[in-house]
Structure formats: structure tokens, C-alpha cells
Amino acid sequence: MTDEPRIPDDDLPEQMRVRSSKRADMLEAGQDPYPVEVARTHSLKAVREAHPDLEPGAETGETVTVVGRVLFLRNTGKLCFAKLVEGDGTELQAMLSLAKVGEEELARWKAQVDRGDHVQVTGEVVASKRGELSVMADSWQMAAKAIRPLPNAHGDLSEETRVRQRYVDLILRPQAREMVRARSTVLRTLRRQFEDRGYTEVETPMLQLLHGGATARPFVTHTNALDADLYLRIAPELFLKRAVVGGIERVFEINRVFRNEGIDSTHSPEFAMLEAYQAYATYDDMAILTRELIQECVRAVFGSTIVRHSDGSEHDLGGEWRSVTLHESVSEAVGESVTPDTSAEELRKIAATHEVALKDSWSAGEIVLELFEKLVEHTLQAPTFVRDYPVEVRPLTRQHRDDPRLAEAWDLVVFGHELATAYSELVDPVEQRARLQAQSLLAAKGDPEAMQLDEDFLRAMEYGMPPTGGMGMGVDRLLMTLTGTGIRETILFPLVRQES
RNA sequence: GGGCCCCUAGCUCAAUCGGCAGAGCAGCGGACUUUUAAUCCGCGGGUUCAGGGUUCGAUCCCCUGGGGGCCCA
Numbered sequence: 001m002t003d004e005p006r007i008p009d010d011d012l013p014e015q016m017r018v019r020s021s022k023r024a025d026m027l028e029a030g031q032d033p034y035p036v037e038v039a040r041t042h043s044l045k046a047v048r049e050a051h052p053d054l055e056p057g058a059e060t061g062e063t064v065t066v067v068g069r070v071l072f073l074r075n076t077g078k079l080c081f082a083k084l085v086e087g088d089g090t091e092l093q094a095m096l097s098l099a100k101v102g103e104e105e106l107a108r109w110k111a112q113v114d115r116g117d118h119v120q121v122t123g124e125v126v127a128s129k130r131g132e133l134s135v136m137a138d139s140w141q142m143a144a145k146a147i148r149p150l151p152n153a154h155g156d157l158s159e160e161t162r163v164r165q166r167y168v169d170l171i172l173r174p175q176a177r178e179m180v181r182a183r184s185t186v187l188r189t190l191r192r193q194f195e196d197r198g199y200t201e202v203e204t205p206m207l208q209l210l211h212g213g214a215t216a217r218p219f220v221t222h223t224n225a226l227d228a229d230l231y232l233r234i235a236p237e238l239f240l241k242r243a244v245v246g247g248i249e250r251v252f253e254i255n256r257v258f259r260n261e262g263i264d265s266t267h268s269p270e271f272a273m274l275e276a277y278q279a280y281a282t283y284d285d286m287a288i289l290t291r292e293l294i295q296e297c298v299r300a301v302f303g304s305t306i307v308r309h310s311d312g313s314e315h316d317l318g319g320e321w322r323s324v325t326l327h328e329s330v331s332e333a334v335g336e337s338v339t340p341d342t343s344a345e346e347l348r349k350i351a352a353t354h355e356v357a358l359k360d361s362w363s364a365g366e367i368v369l370e371l372f373e374k375l376v377e378h379t380l381q382a383p384t385f386v387r388d389y390p391v392e393v394r395p396l397t398r399q400h401r402d403d404p405r406l407a408e409a410w411d412l413v414v415f416g417h418e419l420a421t422a423y424s425e426l427v428d429p430v431e432q433r434a435r436l437q438a439q440s441l442l443a444a445k446g447d448p449e450a451m452q453l454d455e456d457f458l459r460a461m462e463y464g465m466p467p468t469g470g471m472g473m474g475v476d477r478l479l480m481t482l483t484g485t486g487i488r489e490t491i492l493f494p495l496v497r498q499e500s
Numbered sequence: 501g502g503g504c505c506c507c508u509a510g511c512u513c514a515a516u517c518g519g520c521a522g523a524g525c526a527g528c529g530g531a532c533u534u535u536u537a538a539u540c541c542g543c544g545g546g547u548u549c550a551g552g553g554u555u556c557g558a559u560c561c562c563c564u565g566g567g568g569g570c571c572c573a
Contacts, residue, residue, distance in 0.1 A: 013545080014509090014527065014544075015510050018528075019527095072536075072537075074535045074536075075535095076533060076534080077531070077533070078533045079533035081534075081536080081538085083536080095534080097533060098533070114527090128534050129534045129535090130536070132534085132535080132536070134534095148510080149510045149511080150526085151511040151526085152511040152512060152526065152537090153525085153537075154511095154525065155512035156512075159569065160507095160568050264570095496568095
């Protein structure tokens with residue numbers, strides 16, 4: 001190697017200049033730093049599995065060709081070590097000795113290979129004197145030259161770098177790779193569970209002329225063909241119900257929904273939503289379904305019903321889960337009986353005792369919900385179905401069969417956060433119309449979160465929707481629950497502000 | 501939307517009261533045939549996020565803007 005830089009000095013940091021000039025040196029010497037095809041006979045994992053416990057210094061006589069990214073380099077005078085890593089995180093050491101590859105090839109290795117490069121090594125499977133399984137090279141070749149230095153492998157990457165440069169996070173942090181696999185496992189498991197239960201997966205419109213099915217602020221876009229504004233969906237609900245009307249009696253969808261709201265460690269503007277509807281089922285049936293789905297996901301990811309969080313804590317999500325009514329849970333927390341008969345006046349006294357601030361306009365039901373959210377929800381660590389909400393806080397849900405002041409709805413709370421929700425769906429088209437009209441009046445008054453009146457949805461309901469149980473669960477929330485991390489950890493490439 | 505904290509070498513971070521901008525890893529040159537964050541000797545590497553202000557002097561204090569994090573609503 002000469003001292004002359006092959007690339008003119010520009011604004012590149014020193015280490016990129018060095019690597020770039022190594023690339024140029026290779027090209028000049030007729031060696032391809034990016035060969036189109038690189039042979040390999042064994043994955044690193046295959047070599048490891050074939051030789052689980054070689055004695056230190058062992059020689060197998062078996063020759064393999066492996067490829068991998070260089071994670072560490074330790075070069076001594078006549079013997080070089082490199083720790084190679086492949087996509088699943090399997091590591092294997094490559095060794096290059098003067099005796100095996102010769103002076104020229106050893107020198108070329110030292111001159112050309114940097115940490116972060118992909119290399120191909122052909123040689124005998126051996127164990128080093130310290131017992132490290134290795135490939136003792138007869139020959140080597142650059143598989144892909146990296147010109148940007150890999151960050152320090154020992155300190156933690158900053159939160160920002162992890163999110164903005166997820167590829168680096170994936171290279172360096174096994175937990176980042178595990179999260180990608182856990183997500184894939186969860187999606188696969190959910191789909192398999194639904195398939196086993198006779199469900200049909202459908203895809204409903206993401207671009208909608210009317211937004212509905214939830215109360216949230218939508219993203220707005222425009223179609224030139226129709227010269228009309230379109231909304232990115234905030235929920236698939238109204239289309240899935242149309243499918244149920246049409247006779248798809250067990251139907252689910254797992255896909256993205258979009259909400260034009262805050263972005264923080266628990267909220268992403270786009271996230272994966274699971275919704276499932278089952279004709280002739282109730283919210284009780286959906287509770288069983290939801291518990292089984294989640295428990296299967298835990299088993300698929302962790303091999304048992306015990307979830308392990310990134311902080312090392314373990315929590316058993318197995319067995320039956322607790323179920324309480326909203327009023328029971330609030331009664332427990334405040335130490336006195338709260339029922340649907342408790343007046344707003346009495347509830348206000350209780351709230352004052354527990355220093356929960358209320359709005360003057362709130363009804364008894366709204367106050368009970370506020371007491372729950374402020375005093376109870378964060379205390380519910382073990383999975384708990386909280387059920388039978390006042391109708392005024394679940395305006396689109398069927399009335400409770402035993403008490404018309406309540407709605408047949410539950411929220412599943414795990415580790416202090418809502419994970420899933422379900423209803424015995426409202427299927428009376430006249431009642432449905434009345435409630436949607438009330439919502440559309442709010443929208444007309446400028447509430448951007450209120451639902452618009454979807455006449456086509458109402459028309460479908462008028463043809464007769466069977467009694468139906470419906471369930472919704474955030475897939476990202478499920479991942480957060482399983483792993484004990486924030487939402488941006490569970491999303492591979494979360495939205496981040498443009499770098500300046 | 502409100503409050504607090506952060507932005508310095510490729511990465512992670514120091515820099516006392518406002519007084520020559522540093523360390524570890526990484527890099528470069530040299531030594532080393534069994535390393536495990538190798539070791540030893542030597543060397544280089546900076547628009548201290550950007551712009552403005554105060555000051556003899558600003559990484560540090562003030563203002564504006566950008567980016568990130570945490571808490572609250």
C-alpha cells in the first residue's frame with residue numbers, strides 16, 4: 001500500500017477515506033471489492049452445529065467455504081483472527097496464518113480488511129488453542145467492502161442512532177434482531193390461530209371516502225381521478241362488519257391503521273391493528289379467543305407462558321385471566337361500593353377524596369371511567385378483563401342484556417395498559433343509525449375525531465347483521481407487552497423526523 | 501400543547517469558576533503464530549448542531565432556530 005491517498009481529500013471523515021482508498025486499491029489491482037457471486041458451502045450456523053464441541057487445537061480435516069461480516073479483527077504478526085457474524089447472529093472465527101495462506105495473502109488481508117467488511121473464507125474447520133471453533137483459511141476473498149466504519153460494539157448506541165439507522169442496530173444488537181423475529185412469530189401465530197378456528201383473513205380499504213370505526217383524527221389525502229379527498233383509515237371495523245353481513249361469519253384483518261395524533265414512546269402514527277368478528281358470538285367468546293391468541297403468541301415467542309422483559313423480569317401469562325366489572329374494580333380502589341346506581345353527586349365526592357379532577361359536564365358513567373383510568377388501570381399488572389362499561393362511554397356498543405345502562409364491552413389490561421378491547425356488537429340498524437347520526441352532528445360541529453355518517457354501512461346493517469362478537473388488538477401493543485419495550489422498538493423502521 | 505434534560509472525534513462520553521478541547525473503543529505506522537473488547541511502542545483525527553449576542557476570551561452564560569430524550573396534559 002502506498003502513502004498516497006487514491007481519493008482526493010474531501011469532507012469525508014478519516015476512516016471513510018481510508019476504507020474508500022482500500023476499495024480503490026482493490027479495483028486498481030484487478031480485485032473486485034463487490035463480486036457478483038460469492039460461493040459458500042456452509043452457513044456459520046451449519047459449521048457450529050456440525051462441530052458442537054471440538055477439543056482445543058483439534059483439526060477436523062473438513063474444508064468449508066463460509067461468508068460473514070467481520071465483527072472483530074485481531075491481527076498479530078503471522079496469525080490473524082476475525083470474528084465473523086451472519087444474519088441470524090451466529091458467530092464463527094476465521095483464522096489466517098502465514099503458514100497456510102502465505103506472505104502475500106496475509107499481507108493483503110491486513111491491508112484490505114476492515115471491521116464491517118463481508119468476507120469469504122475457505123479452509124479447514126479447526127479449534128484454536130483456546131478452544132474457539134474456527135475456519136483456518138487456505139484462501140480468502142472480499143465479499144463486500146464496507147466504506148463506513150461500524151460503531152463501537154461495546155458501548156450502547158444512542159436511542160436516536162438505533163432508530164434512525166436500524167440497519168446498524170440490527171448488525172450490533174441481538175435484541176434488535178430478536179424483536180424482528182418476535183414480531184414475525186407473533187403475526188404468524190395469530191394467523192395460524194385464526195386459521196385453526198375457521199376464520200377468513202380479508203383486506204379492507206385503507207383509502208376511504210369516509211372515516212369511521214373509531215374516534216381518532218385521520219390523515220387526509222386526495223384522489224385526482226375522483227377529485228375527492230380521501231382518508232387513510234383509522235380502523236377497519238365498518239368494512240369487516242359489512243363482510244359479516246355478507247356471510248363471512250368469522251373474519252379478521254391484520255394490517256396498518258393510521259392516526260394523525262401524537263408520536264411518542266407509546267404512540268406511532270401508523271401501527272398494526274388486529275380486528276376479528278365472529279357471528280353468533282358474544283364478548284365472552286371474544287375474551288376466550290383473545291386470551292388463547294395471546295397465550296399462543298407468548299408460547300411461540302418464549303416457549304412457555306412466561307414472558308421475559310428486557311429488564312430481566314418474568315411474568316406468567318398462563319391460565320385463566322381475572323375478569324371484573326368496571327364498577328367492581330373502581331369499588332376496590334376507592335374502598336366503597338360503586339355501582340351503576342351510584343349518583344354523579346356521590347361519585348364526585350369520591351373523586352374529591354382521591355384527588356381526581358373532573359369536568360363539570362361529566363355524567364356518572366364518565367366519572368366512573370375517569371376514576372378507573374386514574375386510580376385502577378395502572379395498578380392492573382396481571383391480565384384483567386375489565387367489563388360492562390356505562391353506555392355513555394361506549395356509544396357504539398350494544399346495551400347489556402341485564403342492565404340497559406351498561407354496554408357489553410371489555411378492555412383487556414396488562415401491565416397497566418390497555419391491550420385489547422371487545423364488544424357484543426350493536427346490530428340493530430335503527431339504533432346504529434341514531435348513534436352514528438349523533439356522532440356526525442359532532443363532526444359537523446367541528447370535532448375532528450368524531451365519525452362521519454356512513455350511509456353505505458347503515459344500508460348493510462339494514463339487510464340484517466347476525467349477533468356478533470368483535471375484538472380489536474394493537475399488534476405493536478402486544479409486542480410491547482411481550483417484550484416490555486416502547487412502540488418504536490417493536491416497529492422496524494418507525495417514522496422519524498428528517499435529519500437536518 | 502406545557503415543563504425539564506441533552507446535542508463535543510467514526511461510536512460512547514469527559515472538559516472544575518468563562519481561560520491551550522480530552523479519554524476509551526475505532527483509525528494510521530511499527531512489533532508480535534492462538535487472540536476473545538488481544539497486548540506493547542508511536543501518531544493522526546474536531547464547523548464543540550446552526551445562527552446571533554455578552555466578554556479581552558464562550559463547549560461553558562444569554563437569545564433564536566434545528567434535532568433527540570423524559571415527564572405532564
